[in-house]
Each structure stands twice: as structure tokens, then as C-alpha cells.
Amino acid sequence: MSVEREELAALLRTCGIARDLGQARRHHARILSSSSHRSDRFLLNLAVQMYGRCGDLQSAKEVFNSIAQPNAFSWNIMISACAQNGRAEDAMLAFQKNPHKNQVSWNALITAFAENSNLHAAREIFERIPELRSVLSWNIMISAYARCGQFFQAKDLFDRMEIRDTVSWNIMIQAYSNFGDLSGAEQLFRSMPDRDTGSWNSILTAYAISGHLEKAKQTFDRTPERDLITWNTMIAAFLRYNDMDNAITMFQRMPRLDLVTWNAMVQAFTRNGHLESAKRIFNTMLERDIVSWNLILQLYSQTLKISKTRQWFDSMPEHNTASLTIMLTAYAADGHLRQARNVFDCMPDRRLVTWNAMMAAYVNSxxxxxxxxxxxxxxxxxxxxxxxxxxxxxxxxxxxxAFGIFHEMPEWDIVSWTALLGAYALAAMVEEARAVFDQMPEHDTISWSAMVGAYASSGMIAHAKRLHDLMLDRSLASWNAMLAAYAQTGALLESRRFFDSMPELDEISWNSMLAAFVYAGNGGCALEFLQELAVNAVSANGKTFATVLCVCDHIGLLKRGRREFSRMLFDYAIHPNIEHFGSMADILGRSGMLSDAKELVYTMPYQPDIVSWGSLFGTCKIL
Incomplete structure (x- = not known):
């Protein structure tokens, strides 16, 4: 192999590992410009692999199609590229055309479907392998089951294995850990015939996930040979439980840092909303990858205006599917549905998470x-x-x-059941909601809270209270649902007592208590309660202002209504929605300012709905 060929091969591999698409294209162009390299199957195979790892499946396909006589490596690399980019069907097509199928081909195809959580198809392929299955095939399938939470299927395959390697044992330790069976993970770890650093990392992760920080520290200290994963796992354990001091100490003790470590620290600060600290770590990094940039982009999208998020996005050296999906979600969350759709339409490669994000945008709108x-x-x-x-x-x-989609679903999880329960609750079909609740194979605090809310919204306070009292683990959502129930019945005294007894409060709690005054027809006390919000440093949101405007409307406070409408936009940067405009139009109309009300309805940035027109016509009748 010539020196130049070796150099190009090393560069292609490095670009693939770094997922540096810009450099990848430059090195590929260099190959194409050389008459001695542009038809070199070895280099072209590496280019296919590089583009696949960089997320540019279209370029990977184009390079593959340019290979005069693809060999077994070419086909397997192409199947793997499809798998890495979430294109299981494309992987299947490549596999079917592959004249050189071998164990690697079968494993790549299993991986394609397993990575897309299509475990049924992955298992069918696994069972169809014509020759003796390799340990790797078993490990891929067990790992897929474990990753998707199907513990018993993973254990069944593990128990059936005639030959296991250390990776098989490590995967099962992680499966026990994810299943919440720490004692099972410990027993398996003790039963291992051989252990490697991965084994120690697996049991360390098990302790970290289960909240046993002391055991995690002891395991870290006992680990015979630590690698970067060991250190990163221990740092992640501290960060998981917001122990920033120990995380920073461990970070400073590390013999060497990699991008994963740096990104973990950036992510810790972004998760806690500490933009300046996250930026400070980011600016200290000697090298950054797309993950580093995306973490800051995610934080911008959650804490700053859309214009600032867009500025950061435009400053990024490159974008990937995750960057574009974050931007899509940011636009959607800010009410810019058209821009969100434009981002979606311009994306060269859409993954499932992107489709789901765009659907969520339509749900929210x-x-x-x-x-x-x-x-x-x-x-x-x-x-x-x-x-x-x-x-x-x-x-x-x-x-x-909703009912049709539920029954068409290939499988259900607790989110599916809770959504169906919520559908019945919103339709005031409490008996049907309770029937769904009783059929659920398991309950979490969200499903309990949804059922409490179903009773509450239908005025069945006694049922709601009984269910609320039965909950072993009451979430803030369940407390809020119960408070909303009292508020909606106009039971002001009970609402206040319940509010004062709550172990913690959030904006929803305060807004529900504010609404209780409105339902009870006590607008004056509602406005006084606003002072309590300010004293307790509770940030008003759109719902708060909707309630305040409703109070001003009922009491006939024109000046106060105008002031609150203006404060919402200029002091709190909350863009009024159609409900706010409707209330303000009603306030103006009831105060005899019909032309101003009419102008507001015609000029608001929304298509007037029946409520808006109703407010306008209602004031006409009053006048």
C-alpha cells in the first residue's frame, strides 16, 4: 500500500469516528481527483463507512453505487450504514441484493431492525440465520431486548446460549440493572467466570442507576483497571443525583479527559438551566463535536428567545439531524409552526425522532x-x-x-393507556376512563393523577379525594388535579386549605388557587392573591394572565385589564394567545369601547374563532 493510500485510509477512518462531515467531503473530493484512487475499492469502502457514520446516507449510497465490483466488505458496510442511519428497510434491500452474504451481513441486518426497536423483525431475521449463530448474533439480539425494556425475552435468550463471552454477561448485568433488579445484577456479576473492565463498569452503572452512590464509589475504588468509561460513569452517577461538588472533584482527578467527559459536564449544567456555567465549560473545551454544540443549542432553546437560539444555530460549524430537530422543536414551542415545518421539509435525512417532533408540534398547535x-x-x-x-x-x-389509533397500535405502553384514559376524561366519560384505568397492566403517578383529574373535572370530588388518598406516591400533578377539583366547584375555603397543605407548589398550583377565587366570584381577592405570587417570587405565565384578564372582564376593570395585557408582553415576554385577545376584546366592549374591541379582533395575529366573535357580538347586545 502506498504512503498516500495509507494516509487517505487513516483520514477516512478518523473522519468517520469524529463524524466530521465537512472534512469527510474534502477527503472524498481528494480521492475523486486522483486517477489512481477514484476506483480504489478499498478506499471507496472506507468512504461508504465514513459517510454512514457521519449521517450522510445519500452520499454513502452514491459512493457504493460507484464501486465497479462491490465485494463482501462493500455490501456489509452499506448494510451497516443503513442501520446506523435508522433505515432498516434500505438495509433489508441491500441485504437481499448482496451476493456475498455471510455472518457479518446477517448481524448487520439484525442490528438495523434492532436499532429501530423493531424487535419482531429482528428476531425473525435472527431465527433465519442459516448456519450456526455466532456469539455476536446472540449478543445483538439480547442487547436489543434489554435496551427496549423486554427483560424476560433477553434473559430467555441468555439462558439458551451454549457459549457466552464476557460481553454476553455484561449485557445481562445491564439488563438486570435497567429492570430494577439490583440483587440479580450483583448475583450475575459474582457468577461471572471472567471479568473485564466492561464488567466492572456494568455493575458500577447498576449501582449508579439504583441510587446506591456509596456502593458505586466502593466499586469504583475496587475496579482493578479503570478506563474512561469507568470515570465517566462515576461522574454521571454524581450528576444524576445533582452532586455537582463530587462530580467536579472527580472531573478534576481524571488522568485524561475525552469529549464524553466534557460533554457530560456541559450537559449537567444545561440540565439544571445554568447557561453561563455551561457556556464557560464549553469555551474551555480544547475540542468540540456536534454533541457539544447541540447541548448549548438545546439549552438556548429552553431558556432564551427564539432569535437567540437561531443565532447560536447559525454560528454552529455544522448541523446534523439532532441540531435540526432541536431547532424544529424550538420554533414549534414558540408558536412558529410554519418555520418548524420549513426546517422539517429541508432536512436531508429525517429520523424517527424528527417525525415525532413534527407530529408533536402539530399536537401542540x-x-x-x-x-x-x-x-x-x-x-x-x-x-x-x-x-x-x-x-x-x-x-x-x-x-x-383516538380509539381507532389505540386499537391499531402493534403494542401499548403506559403512555398509550394513559392517553386513552385522558381522552375519556376530557370527554367527561368518567366511567369509561375508570374502565381503562382498571384495565391498565400497571399504573404510575401520571395515570393515577389522570384518573384523579377525570373525577375532579366531572365534579366527583369525593371520588377524586378517595383515589388521591389511595395513592402511595403522590406527585405534584396529583395534588394539582385535586386542587383544581376544589377550585372548579367554587369551594374557596376547601381550596385554600388544600393549597396550604400541599408539600410543594409550582406555577400550576398558584394558577389553580387564583382560579378558585374567580370560580367563587371573588375577583377582588383574586387580584390581592396576585400580590402573594409576587411575594413568593412565582413567575406569572400565560395561564396566570388569562385568569387575571377574566377577573378584570367580570369586574369591569378596564385600566387594570389594559395594564395586565401590556405587562404580559413587555414585562414577561409572553405573547398573548387567542384567549387573551378574546378577554381583552370583551373588557373593551363591556366598557363601551366597541370600535377598539372590533379593531383588536380584526388586527390580532390569529384567525378570529367563535369565542372571539362571540365576545364582540355579546358586547354589541349589551350596548
Whole structure:
């Protein structure tokens, strides 16, 4: 092999590992410009692999198609590229055309479907392997089951294995850990015939996930040979439980740092909303990858205005599917649905998470028609896709669609059941909601809270209270649901007592208590309660202002209403929605300012709905 050929091969491998698409294209162009290299199958195979790892499947396909006589490596690399980019069907097509099928081909195809959580198809392929299955085939399948939470299927395959390697044992330790069976993980670790650093990392992770920080530290200290994963796992354990001091100390003790470590620290600060600290770590990094940039982009999208998020996005040296999906979600969350759709339409490669994000945007904007069109257009779906569609129609009270989607789903999880329960609750079909609740194979605090809310919204306070008292682990959502129940009945004294007894409060709690005054017809006390919000440093949100405007409307406080409407936009940077505009139009109309009310309805950045017109026509009748 010539020196130049060796150099190019090393560069292609490095670009693939670094996922540096810009450099990848430059090195590929260099190959194409050389008459001695442009037809070199070895280099072209590496180029296919590089583009696959960089997320540019289209370029990978183009390079593959340019290979005059693809060999077994070419086909296997192409199948793997499809798998890495979430294109299981493309991987299947490549596999079917492959004249050189071998054990590597079968394993790559299993991986393609397993990585897309299509375990049924992955298992069918696994069972069809014509020759003796390799340990790697078993490990891929067990890992897929474990990753998707199907512990018993993973254990069944593990128990059936005639030959196991250390990786097999490590995967099962992680499976026990994810299943919440720490004693099983410990027993398996003690039973291992041989252990490697991965084994120690697996049991360390098990302790970290289960919250046994002291045992995690002891295991870390006992680990005979630590690698970067060991250190990163221990740092992640501290960060998981917000022990920033120990995490920083461990970070400073590390013999060497890699991008994973740096990104973990950036992520820790972003998760806690500490933008400046996250930026400081980011600026200290000697090298950054797309993950580093995306972490800051994610934090910008959650804490800053969309314009600042867009500025950071535009400053990034490159974008990948995750960057574009974050930007799509940011636009959608800020009410810019058209821009969100433009990002989606311009994406060269859409993954399931992107499709799901766009569907969620339609759910939040209550655009059920576009939601259904996109759902039907999806090339493939996972359970999250089905759940997003189900939740969209449930929230819109389209019971027929919601019920139909639920029964078409290939499998259900607790999110699916809870969404169906919520659909019945919103439609005030409490008996049907209770029937779903009773059929659920398991309950979490969200499903309990949803059922409490179903009783509460139907005025069945005694049932709601009884269910609330039965909950072993009451979440803030369940307390809020119960408070909302008292508030909606106008029971002001009970609402206040319950509010004062709550172990913690959030913006929803304060808004519910504020609403209790409104339901009780006590607008003056509602405005006084606003002072309590300010004293307790509770940040008002759109719901707060909707309630305040409602109070001003009922009491006839024109000046106060105008002031609050203005404060919402200029002091709190909250863009008024159609409900706020409708209330303000009603306030103006009731105060005799009909032309101002009419102008507000005609100039607001929303298509007037029946409520807006109702407010306007209602004031006409009053006047």
C-alpha cells in the first residue's frame, strides 16, 4: 500500500469516528481527483463507512453505487450504514441484493431492525440465520431486548446460549440493572467466570442507576483497571443525583479527559438551566463535536428567545439531524409552526425522532388534520409515534380517531393507556376512563393523577379525594388535579386549605388557587392573591394572565385589564394567545369601547374563532 493510500485510509477512518462531515467531503473530493484512487475499492469502502457514520446516507449510497465490483466488505458496510442511519428497510434491500452474504451481513441486518426497536423483525431475521449463530448474533439480539425494556425475552435468550463471552454477561448485568433488579445484577456479576473492565463498569452503572452512590464509589475504588468509561460513569452517577461538588472533584482527578467527559459536564449544567456555567465549560473545551454544540443549542432553546437560539444555530460549524430537530422543536414551542415545518421539509435525512417532533408540534398547535396527514406519511413508526398521534386526537376530544389509533397500535405502553384514559376524561366519560384505568397492566403517578383529574373535572370530588388518598406516591400533578377539583366547584375555603397543605407548589398550583377565587366570584381577592405570587417570587405565565384578564372582564376593570395585557408582553415576554385577545376584546366592549374591541379582533395575529366573535357580538347586545 502506498504512503498516500495509507494516509487517505487513516483520514477516512478518523473522519468517520469524529463524524466530521465537512472534512469527510474534502477527503472524498481528494480521492475523486486522483486517477489512481477514484476506483480504489478499498478506499471507496472506507468512504461508504465514513459517510454512514457521519449521517450522510445519500452520499454513502452514491459512493457504493460507484464501486465497479462491490465485494463482501462493500455490501456489509452499506448494510451497516443503513442501520446506523435508522433505515432498516434500505438495509433489508441491500441485504437481499448482496451476493456475498455471510455472518457479518446477517448481524448487520439484525442490528438495523434492532436499532429501530423493531424487535419482531429482528428476531425473525435472527431465527433465519442459516448456519450456526455466532456469539455476536446472540449478543445483538439480547442487547436489543434489554435496551427496549423486554427483560424476560433477553434473559430467555441468555439462558439458551451454549457459549457466552464476557460481553454476553455484561449485557445481562445491564439488563438486570435497567429492570430494577439490583440483587440479580450483583448475583450475575459474582457468577461471572471472567471479568473485564466492561464488567466492572456494568455493575458500577447498576449501582449508579439504583441510587446506591456509596456502593458505586466502593466499586469504583475496587475496579482493578479503570478506563474512561469507568470515570465517566462515576461522574454521571454524581450528576444524576445533582452532586455537582463530587462530580467536579472527580472531573478534576481524571488522568485524561475525552469529549464524553466534557460533554457530560456541559450537559449537567444545561440540565439544571445554568447557561453561563455551561457556556464557560464549553469555551474551555480544547475540542468540540456536534454533541457539544447541540447541548448549548438545546439549552438556548429552553431558556432564551427564539432569535437567540437561531443565532447560536447559525454560528454552529455544522448541523446534523439532532441540531435540526432541536431547532424544529424550538420554533414549534414558540408558536412558529410554519418555520418548524420549513426546517422539517429541508432536512436531508429525517429520523424517527424528527417525525415525532413534527407530529408533536402539530399536537401542540391543535392542527389535527396536518397531524393525521404526517402520521400516514411516515415511512415507519415506533411506539412513540403512535403515542404522539393518540395524544393529539385525545387532547382534541376526537374520540373516534383516538380509539381507532389505540386499537391499531402493534403494542401499548403506559403512555398509550394513559392517553386513552385522558381522552375519556376530557370527554367527561368518567366511567369509561375508570374502565381503562382498571384495565391498565400497571399504573404510575401520571395515570393515577389522570384518573384523579377525570373525577375532579366531572365534579366527583369525593371520588377524586378517595383515589388521591389511595395513592402511595403522590406527585405534584396529583395534588394539582385535586386542587383544581376544589377550585372548579367554587369551594374557596376547601381550596385554600388544600393549597396550604400541599408539600410543594409550582406555577400550576398558584394558577389553580387564583382560579378558585374567580370560580367563587371573588375577583377582588383574586387580584390581592396576585400580590402573594409576587411575594413568593412565582413567575406569572400565560395561564396566570388569562385568569387575571377574566377577573378584570367580570369586574369591569378596564385600566387594570389594559395594564395586565401590556405587562404580559413587555414585562414577561409572553405573547398573548387567542384567549387573551378574546378577554381583552370583551373588557373593551363591556366598557363601551366597541370600535377598539372590533379593531383588536380584526388586527390580532390569529384567525378570529367563535369565542372571539362571540365576545364582540355579546358586547354589541349589551350596548
Amino acid at each position: 391543535k392542527d389535527q388534520a396536518s397531524l393525521l396527514d404526517l402520521f400516514l406519511e411516515m415511512p415507519q413508526r415506533d411506539i412513540a409515534s403512535w403515542n404522539v398521534a393518540l395524544q393529539g386526537f385525545a387532547q382534541a376530544r376526537h374520540l373516534e380517531h
